[in-house]
Amino acid sequence: MKILDWYILKRYLLTFLMMLLLFIPIGITVDLAEKVGKIIENEAPFSEVTAYYIDFTVYFANLLFPLFLFLSVIWFTSKLANNTEIVAFLSSGVSFTRFLRPYLIGATIVAAVALVLGMYLAPIASQGFNEFKYKYLKKHKKIQETRHVYQQINDNDYIYVSSFVPSSKTGNNFTYEHFEGNELKYKIFADNIRYIEKDSSYRLISYIKRTFKDGEEIVEKVRRKDTILPFELADLTPVEYAAETKSYGELLRFIESERKKGSKNIGRYEVVKLKKWSLPVSIFILTIIAVAVSSVKRRGGMGVNLAFGIAIAMIYVFFDKIFGVMAEQSNFSPVIAVWFPNIIFGILAVYLLQNAKR
Structure with a gap:
């Protein structure tokens, strides 16, 4: 079984890494094509543009970690299913729960990386990313209450x-x-x-x-x-992205300070804090959904699994954004806003897993 575990774990991590290496350059190219006019118009130095896209890479990799992982798991698990490798594994007496173990080990590794990234590295990247954006790309946009x-x-x-x-x-x-x-x-x-x-x-x-x-x-x-x-x-009036630029300890002190001041942006800050914990949890949930969906060989092949996976990913992003905005701009509970998508998709993961076992 160690051979099976290592085989799946390597495919899990390598496919995820390849997905990042594939989509991040595409994201940079699209972003640069959209903003190159303003960058030239505002005479942004090359060194600052380079630093901006380094920060851009970390900022969006952290933001889209679960979705990249979700699609990569569907991709390589569908290939295993189409090659009847999963059937061979399960026919040898391996239970579906045991088959899932290397996926969960991989999810633990990626979740740990996402946790460290979100707590300490992403805030640094967010600082540079937002400072460049408001300095050169949105020069006249108000970012503080005045x-x-x-x-x-x-x-x-x-x-x-x-x-x-x-x-x-x-x-x-x-x-x-x-x-x-x-x-x-x-x-x-x-x-x-x-x-x-x-x-x-x-x-x-x-x-x-x-x-x-x-x-x-x-x-x-x-x-x-x-x-x-x-x-x-x-x-007195922190910039809109102030919470995103602080490490977890700094963020806790900042929220407490703003709460004492009676800040009306507490909901926004709480959402940032809670997402640092909800994102690693979503990695486990989406991994289980991806395995349950793609472990069965289908007539349409990988295309059907990928289409289904992309639909689930879009729904997840929709819920995440809608509830996040509600918490930021109203009295809606930040806890419910951040954790509701994970609860809904957690229930879906359990349901799909039970069907996959059968």
């Missing part, structure tokens, strides 16, 4: 700016409120606020501070005041 920004900085402090310019780290109509318990202790107003990076301070124009103490109000007014406040203005 109007009526309201944030809770910590348990006691709240700030507000009516408009915010990330590039210059400035805001208009600034308000800062400090509470102790439910009691407002002081409130700061300014027509304009600017972050001074040199000494990590803030310059407030038309500064007014109202302090409430023992039932009295003390008012301080100055034309300009440089002071230190417990936040960075650029951190």
